[in-house]
Amino acid sequence: MKYFVLLLLFVSQISLSQKNRRTEQSVWVDSVYNQMSFDERVGQLFMVAAYSNKDTVHTNAIDKLITNYKIGGLIFFQGGPYRQAKLTNQFQAKSKLPMFIGIDAEWGLAMRLDSVNRFPWNMTLGAIQNNKLIEKVGEEYGKQSKRMGIHFNFAPVLDINTNPLNPIIGNRSFGEDKFNVTEKALALMKGVQREGVFATGKHFPGHGATETDSHHTLPMVNFTKERIEDVEFYPYKKLFKEGLASVMVAHLNVPSLEPRENYPSSISYNIVTNILQKQLGFEGLIFTDALNMKGASNFKQPGEIDLEAFLAGNDILLFAENVPVALEKICVAYQDTIITEERFAHSVKKILQFKYKAGLDKYKPIDTKNLSKDVNPIDNNALQYELYENAxxxxxxxxxxxxxxxxxxxxxxxxxxxxxxxxxxxxxxxxxxxxxxxxxxxxxxxxxxxxxxxxxxxxxxxxxxxxxxxxxxxxxxxxxxxxxxxxxxxxxxxxxxxxxxxxxxxxxxxxxxxxxxxxxxxxxxxxxxxxxxxxxxxxxxxxxxxxxxxxxxxxxxxxDVLGFTAPENVGVNSTILSKIDKIAQKAIDAKMTPGAQILVARKGKVIYQKSFGYHTYDNLIKVKNSDVYDVASLTKMISTLPNLMQLYDKNKVELDTKLGKMLPLFNDSDKKNITFKDLLSHQARLQAWVPFYKETLDKDQKPSEKYYRKLPDSQFSLQVADSLFIRNDYHDTIMNTIAKSKLLPKKEYKYSDFTFIILKEYLEKTTHQSLNVLSYGNFFKPLGMNNTLYNPLQKIAKDRIPPTEIDTYFRYQNIQGHVHDMEAAMEGGVAGHAGIFSNAIDVAKMMQMYLQKGKYAGKEYFSEATFNTFNTCHFCSEGNRRGLGFDKQQLPGTSGPTCGCASMSSFGHTGFTGTMAWADPEQELVYIFLSNRTFPDSNKPNTLSKENIREDIQKIIYEAIIKG
Incomplete structure (x- = not known):
């Protein structure tokens, strides 16, 4: 009972508040009306066309109409946001009573103004089934208009486009079904008016079935009255009940509603007063369509057409061609009692009521600070994606x-x-x-x-x-x-x-x-x-x-494939995310790298994909998203590891399988008992690497003729660089060197390239396929990684491949399109630890497949259980952060590859050339950074790493995630 009494009290307070507002409105309207001269009252009936892209002649003409004829409003057409806002302030300052500002913005302000985001046409919106999205569009229209000091948006279009050849409505209509048109228009109206801007339904009594354009002639609507009431009037009736603020009356020839031959609907008393106001009960503001349109102006002269429109029952005369003449005609008609005081006061007071509702009793100029940003909010881009995905x-x-x-x-x-x-x-x-x-x-x-x-x-x-x-x-x-x-x-x-x-x-x-x-x-x-x-x-x-x-x-x-959308659609703040640009540019300006590709995806959607800088420091070739980089050690995770996971998934190898069993070469070595698990965890006591190439140089430290040829032949077919081919059997020397190398004294985490050189050998011996063929068939081709490959010059133009180094110690040439890693080069460019070239989107596909635990595009590449096994940190308790092949977030108190803000379930890898690929299952994130920071000299200090560029970018990504 107590709550019921409180509810009644609350409702009564709201009712009293509304009543007080209506009383205040009535007092203000009467007060202003009584203080106005007759000319000032007449001036309120006119809404004149204004442009913010015209010269001072136009501006002066508007100034004159405001000053001398006290016009009540302006309808803005072409121009730009800042220019229009500036003009609006200038014109409003000259007006004794603040004017209405209107605009034809059926698909947002971009219909008339430059530098504004364009929303879809009504017909596109008509395809959307979720009307909440249409309401959201209306809200954006309302926000745009309100920020620009606009009170009336002449939308929504209520015309039901039943004539496919309609030359003027077409895409401006939500469609040909009266129910769908009504639902969409109602949603749009609610959104607009919720933001305090008045919506205007148009073009009454219905322009959808016409075959001609009322801008040029008077179109015919040859339907029965019954048909018009059933179809064309249907959306009006529904929107009137929901509080539509205003209606625009078209210039149409409708014989069933107006018997006078070729008599425009806009000046028909029967249509405007008897039908629209009396029969349909509309009490809002009534605008004529533009009176300069030939559908009206061909019928009567300027001034005369305005008078006829007012006599028909319209409140506001839109786009009058000659205000002084029209004003005089109306004054004479009033003096001759053709227009009664009651009729006159009806429209003028209604206009004043709407001015009060619009807040013009407390008018404030438009604040032009941040105007462009405010009329183009970042989340509009997110809405665009939603709209087209639904349409x-x-x-x-x-x-x-x-x-x-x-x-x-x-x-x-x-x-x-x-x-x-x-x-x-x-x-x-x-x-x-x-x-x-x-x-x-x-x-x-x-x-x-x-x-x-x-x-x-x-x-x-x-x-x-x-x-x-x-x-x-x-x-x-x-x-x-x-x-x-x-x-x-x-x-x-x-x-x-x-x-x-x-x-x-x-x-x-x-x-x-x-x-x-x-x-x-x-x-x-x-x-x-x-x-x-x-x-x-x-x-x-x-x-x-x-x-x-x-x-x-x-x-x-x-x-389950990667898509593309705006950051806000996956819970990421694009303003914060855009800070990546500054960090990337900092790296380039400081010559930490000539260029870079950066990609961020969340929840299966790419939300950031940009390229920065140039291929080299001479700034000749800009980096593009389609360019391919030498990704260095990302090769381990992109090529070798997924193939190993497939073998593990098929029970071809187990975690405790010994290296001696995997490869007989190691059976007689001290490495025969190394397990598959220890290999992949980088705790097999293997050396980090060996500069194999040094053994192939002559006394002048140049490639020895014993090992190299400038032209390939049957014995020297593995290409190391341009015009440099190594003997085919040197691979055996590399493998034997690894087999005979000394083991490190202690079993602990020590990163080693030997691991993946060995595992490439294992894969090729087990599958009887070379690693490049294996990776292409098993992963690259089915995943659509068409820019991911070894030896890219076989397929990709050189100018799409940023160089990695000017080699002055081994190959003595610009390394471009050939792998930077020396051992991988000596393997003919195909190695387990290096050799892959790729771009950010392709690497992201592989990382997304991992994130989806072996699934992509409806295909399973390996089981979820296998992925979980490989992504487990098996030796974290012993201070080894690594998963099986994957790198992991650094352990507390240690340094590592990430910003420290990724989850412990995250995984990825970094590469010597300045690359990084990382995924976080908890945030459904993929982050890719590719660069050629080694150019022109790989021995220079690695400032990209020392300055934490990759990590700082990753930190920005996590900061951009919208909480809650």
Whole structure:
């Protein structure tokens, strides 16, 4: 009972507070109205067009309208945020009563202003099934507008686009289904108005079925009254009940609602007053559509059209062409009692009520400090990814062509159609596997080039403009048809869905994706969908002939592959994460390394992928994400270790298996009882390394002719560097040297390259395959690590490979594309401890596979139990932090490879050339750092390590994780 009384008291207090506010509003409105001159009252009816990209002639003209004619508002068009804010402050300062500021921002301020993030079109949003996301979009519109001192956003569009050929609405509509349009518009309205900005439903009574553009002529809506009430009015009725602030009336010819021939709806008393206000009960503000549009201005002269619009029942006359003439016409009509005081006061007082609601009774100028940052908040980028992931729609998926799996068995081509950019899409596809772009205008030649490919992805890319044509050209349709008849095709349409209308038969198109817009984010998202980084969720908001209906949209399978998104979508603060840039630049500026690649992924999504600096200090070739680095000791973890894990998983080797049993070479040595476990833990008492190359130099310390040739032959086929080949049998000398080397006196942790030189030998003897072939077939190809390989010059252009050193002690040349490690070079570039070249995204795939305990893209490479065994610190209690092959976080009180902030379950490796790959299961993190810090001299002080560059970057990553 006590709580019930408290609840009643609380409710009554709220009711009293609301009543007090209404009373205060009424008092303010009456007070202002009574103090206004007649001209000032009339001026409130006008909202004039303003631009922040025009000259002082325009600015002076607006100043004059404010000063002399007391206009009540401005609708801003093209310009920029800072310029508009500055002008708004200037204009408001001249106005006795603060003006309304409005803007047509149907997909956010970017519809009118430069330097602002663009949100998707309404039709793209119409494909989204989660209306909470649409509400979130509305909130962002509201925040943008509020920050810019804007009171009215002329959105949402409530037109139901039932005519696919509509020249002016189209993508501005949420679709052709009245229920979907209503749900989306309502969600958008709630979001906008929750932020204190007024939403405006438009274009009443409904512009969706028109065939002409009201900017140029008066469009016809030839529906019955019953049909209009059932369909076109449906969203208005729903939004009115939910508190829609305002409505914009279109310039339309609607015979069933206005019997006068070719009489615009915007000046029809029956439509504006009898239907909108009386029949539908709308009590908010009513705007005309722009009165300079030909749909209105062709009908009556400036001034006359304004008077007619007011007489029809509109409150605010938008974009009046001649305010002085219009004002005079209205004054004369008032004097002649054509306009009554009651009618006049009705609109002016309503305007004042909304000015009070907008806070204009306590007007404050716009603070321009941090304006650009505030209208472009970082989390908008995260929302963009969410929106396109939820909108992208799959309409065909024959033979489950989507997502593409088993990429090791695929040879994929990409063909571009359309006249707009495609780089983000193609780059994303290439992040997953090798995709070859084929460009050829001649159809026969194109088909010939496509002959060897198993699948063809066709991207249709059209410029991202709501009013631009998105039609296929005849030759493009012919090309698509020819390809589809001969190859398995995935067609991805980065354009409005109506672009599909000319295609009457989709039988030969196995995969069909509608991505709606050709933005970078839509391209990145769609590329991920094709390879299964997320499942398709979008539903078609319009029908396409008889082929596809509203609501069509197939779900696709989600695979456990790396995707790409904004940091906030995986709980990471992008502002903090961006501090990585500064640390990376510090390393480059201080010449700790000429360049670097850095990648961060969390929860299976790449959230940071950047390249810094140049290949060398001459600053000629910038580092790109596609470049490949000599990753040095990361080879152990990328190539040798996963193959060993597979053998262990198949019970081919056990932790206590002795080296003498693994390799007979060691049977007669003091190393025969070393266990597999001790080898991988780096406590087998092996020497750290031996400079094997020194034994192959002559008295002048140059490569001896006894061991090397400048040209290869059957006895000297292993390439060490450019024009340098070592004799084939020297490998045996290396292995015998290791077998005869002295063991260290004490069994304790001592890092040794011998371990993985030995294990490479074991793998090759056991599998009867060379390590490069083994790693490629078992891991690199199926994981899509197409830029990961030994001896990269066999496949990759030299200018994509940063050099590692100018060698002045062994090979006497610039080492570029050949492995830096001397022993690995003497093995022909293929070794167990070094030799791999790769880029950050490829290394990340391997680390993600480890993070997923042996699984990636629906395939199991080894069991979870095996991974757990290898990622266990078996000898932590003895002061050895190592797992089996993996390096681990340093033990308390000791130095080590990480920032000290990673979890104890984390694992990874570092490399001599300035590389690091680390994963943390507890935070689902992958961190990759690749560089060529050894250039030009590997003997110079390792300042990259001494200055903790890699560790400091890792620390930033952990600091960026959003807590809670």
């Amino acid at each position: 992208t729609t799959v309409l065909r998926n024959e033979e489950s062509i989507l997502p593409i799996k088993d990429i090791e068995n695929e040879n994929i081509a990409y063909v571009k159609l359309g006249d707009d950019g495609n780089s983000a899409f193609l780059n994303t596809l290439k992040q997953y596997t090798e995709v070859t772009e084929i460009s050829e205008p001649n159809i026969d030649t194109l088909l010939l080039k496509l002959e060897t490919y198993t699948k063809v992805i066709v991207g249709f890319h059209k410029a991202d403009g709501a009013w631009k044509k998105h039609d296929f050209k005849a030759e493009e349709l012919a090309k698509l048809d020819a390809i589809a008849k001969r190859k398995k095709v995935i067609l991805d349409v980065f354009a409005k869905p109506y672009s599909l209308l000319p295609i009457t038969d989709f039988t030969n198109i196995e995969g069909l994706i509608v991505s709606y817009q050709n933005t970078d984010v839509s391209q990145i998202v769609s590329g991920q969908l094709i390879f299964g980084a997320f499942e398709a969720k979008g539903k078609l908001p319009v029908s396409i002939n008889t082929s596809f209906s509203v609501g069509d949209g197939l779900k696709t399978e989600k695979l």
